[in-house]
Amino acid sequence: MKRILTMFLAAMMLLPLFACGSTIESDDNSASELPEVSYDKQNLESILSAITTETETAIQKISGDSAAVLEKLGESYDTYDANKTNVTDFYSNSLKETEALYAGLEAISMDYFKCVGEQGLDDYDTWDNAMEDFYDVWDNAMEDYYDAWDDAYEEVYDQCDNLIKDASGEIEYSEYSDVWSDMYEEYSDAWSDMYEMYSDAWSETYSNYTDVWSGFYNNQTDVEAILKAAAEQKNKNEDTSDDTAKTDVPAVNAPESTTEETTEMIDGMRRDFKEAMDSYEAFFDEYVAFMKKYAASDGSDPALLADYATYMSKYADMMADLEAWDSKDMNTAEIAYYIEVQSRINQKLLEVV
Secondary structure, X not given: OHHHHHHHHHHHHHOHHHHOOOOOOOOOOOOOOOOOOOOOOOOHHHHHHHHHHHHHHHHHHHHHHHHHHHHXXXXXXXXXXXXXXXXXXXXXXXXXXXXXXXXXHHHHHHHHHHHHHHOOOOOHHHHHHHHHHHHHXXXXXXXXXXXXXXXXXXXXXXXXXXXXXXXXXXXXXXXXXXXXXXXXXXXXXXXXXXXXXXHXXXXXXXXXXXXXXXXXXOOOOOHHHHHHHHHHHHHHHHHHHHHHOOOOOOXXXXXXXXXXXXXXXXXXXXHHHHHHHHHHHHHHHHHHHHHHHHHHHOOOOHHHXXXXXXXXXXXHHHHHHHOOOOHHHOOHHHHHHHHHHHHHHHHHHHOOO
């Protein structure tokens, strides 16, 4: 669990400067239908199989559609020019189908979480392993689909690029430049929209996963109630975050050898552990405030880029210290608080992606 959370935070820290301001725009907000996958909502293996099946179906669809587009584009600039609207349709349809896929996977994930809760939480290893099984299957499915659409988009782009370049000596440069620029802009916009959908879908399900895991850990079995409470807490944190941003954030200190000070307990946790977690969260409060300021500047202030480098340096040092807190050394209260802090931080980072 700790490794997963730490890797997620590292990825989230690297995304914001490049993701700010990206939006998905479409005149048609309806999602294309993919074949509905049936499964037994009372059987964990059946649900996991549905995740794989639905993703494989989507992969076959987008791969087949890209192959059809390549065939229509032909082998010359003339055939490209006559059939380039098929590229536009391919991008548009793939975006809608991807939206439908992610919505389907989200619904399946909720059924899985509910099934785990309904089967009981008496044995920690049983439900924890079930949750880990979900994460592995779902994360692999998301990665496989990402690779599929990225490959499909790249193949279509390469074919268009080659056919346009082949005509560079046959048409006026101004026409060549306009055609190539239009093609590239269409590709770039579609790729960015696909990536944003992927990032949003992955983050949403991962956030639900961590919230549900935390709820199960606290012996709560009602998944909808767990997520409702988590959402309310996150909204409450958002309402107060602007008033609690800190300017001087203390460093996260690694655990020291056992002393009278380190064994002092606060709410069942060692004092230095709780202080480390609170400092960790305070750092991200400051970071999120900075990223909102950066977004508002439209990236026009070079001083902010230098500040960002400073934050990344602080982040590296902080994570090195935090790694010293190995999960096997945490008591139950500390594990629960660790998950609670990580969940809040994840939600804050989502505000600036």
